[in-house]
Amino acid sequence: MSSILQLKHVKKYYSMSQNALKFFSSSLTIKKVIDDISFELAEGEVLVLAGESGSGKTTLARLILGSIIPDSGDIYFMGKNINIFKKNKIFYSLIQMIHQDPYSSINPYLKIKDIVMEPLKIHSSNLSYAEKENKVRIALSKTKLEPVEDFLEKYPNMLSGGQRQRVSIARAIVSSPRLIIADEPVSMLDVSIRAQILSLLNDLRNSLNISIIYITHDLATSRFIGDKIGIMFAGNLVEFGDIDEVLLNPLHPYTLMLLDAVNFSSLGSNIYYKNYDNTNLFDIPITGCKFYNRCKLSSTECTNDPPEYKITKDHFVSCFYHKNKSI
Numbered sequence: 001m002s003s004i005l006q007l008k009h010v011k012k013y014y015s016m017s018q019n020a021l022k023f024f025s026s027s028l029t030i031k032k033v034i035d036d037i038s039f040e041l042a043e044g045e046v047l048v049l050a051g052e053s054g055s056g057k058t059t060l061a062r063l064i065l066g067s068i069i070p071d072s073g074d075i076y077f078m079g080k081n082i083n084i085f086k087k088n089k090i091f092y093s094l095i096q097m098i099h100q101d102p103y104s105s106i107n108p109y110l111k112i113k114d115i116v117m118e119p120l121k122i123h124s125s126n127l128s129y130a131e132k133e134n135k136v137r138i139a140l141s142k143t144k145l146e147p148v149e150d151f152l153e154k155y156p157n158m159l160s161g162g163q164r165q166r167v168s169i170a171r172a173i174v175s176s177p178r179l180i181i182a183d184e185p186v187s188m189l190d191v192s193i194r195a196q197i198l199s200l201l202n203d204l205r206n207s208l209n210i211s212i213i214y215i216t217h218d219l220a221t222s223r224f225i226g227d228k229i230g231i232m233f234a235g236n237l238v239e240f241g242d243i244d245e246v247l248l249n250p251l252h253p254y255t256l257m258l259l260d261a262v263n264f265s266s267l268g269s270n271i272y273y274k275n276y277d278n279t280n281l282f283d284i285p286i287t288g289c290k291f292y293n294r295c296k297l298s299s300t301e302c303t304n305d306p307p308e309y310k311i312t313k314d315h316f317v318s319c320f321y322h323k324n325k326s327i
């Protein structure tokens, strides 16, 4: 399988006033929102990105989409550096995004036909209206909004949340993208229809050979769709690899913490981490392992940045505790 996406040492930092209430304060602190992330995704593969709120998942998505620029590091899409590829407008049709909220992400005043046609109007101005409409019909049919004739002329407020998310997916696939980034696409939907939307994304990846980055808080359902998983904590990818290997043999204390939160593992693994107030994500050490304050396994060497240890050919962890297990 050839590589579709490659990130090499990508960093994105923001300067923040140390105390928002001190309006005139000149004291700035650097927030390392994305802090040296590297990974590779193959064509047709699904990567699940998981981590608590504020860990940098959406920022990483925006970097890949080219809507923000890294401070350092490189992103390659289909073998080309996106800084250069972005100058060709075809780039924007090849990566599409599905957002969390199917209510605010589609224009309520447009008919479904026009919503799904939007990317074609921007990227395929060479096509006739009839050709664009034909592509819209195919996209609606692939997302199971059938009979298609019943949906073309409808407005979003005539559809359920699940149907609206199918419209977002139809809009995402209509321009034949190679990569879709789905940012928590089912979290606002009724639990009963989440599995149907996940199953649809899975079918589309198989039938269209599209790569997907699936962003979620929900580790319990991620195995259903993912091939690989990346666990993010405070801008770092702390564990990465084949999804079965990572979820069945989790190594980073933070992965164990996330799995305990969904009762996935029965390891009693809170011997590895301290319960911690989630709102304090950025109350983290300035140097060394960012998980230090929450970790029960820490040693003096954890005041240095942990390197990435390769545990098997498909499983990596950034934690000193596992260095003797690496190959």
Ligand SMILES: Nc1ncnc2c1ncn2[C@@H]1O[C@H](COP(=O)(O)OP(=O)(O)OP(=O)(O)O)[C@@H](O)[C@H]1O
Residues within 6 Å of the ligand: 014, 031, 033, 051, 052, 053, 054, 055, 056, 057, 058, 059, 060
């Ligand atoms: N433009 C910006 N300026 C300053 N800080 C920012 C900016 N964009 C994002 N951040 C901060 O970066 C951190 C990561 O944000 P991001 O939205 O990527 O997190 P997330 O993992 O997607 O969280 P959630 O699960 O809540 O969606 C947050 O603390 C956020 O406040």
Ligand code: SF4
Residues within 6 Å of the ligand: 253, 254, 289, 290, 291, 292, 295, 296, 297, 298, 299, 302, 306, 318, 319, 320, 321
């Ligand atoms: S590197 Fe050290 S502090 Fe960080 S998770 Fe591993 S053992 Fe804990």
Ligand SMILES: [Mg+2]
Residues within 6 Å of the ligand: 057, 058, 059, 183
């Ligand atoms: Mg987000």
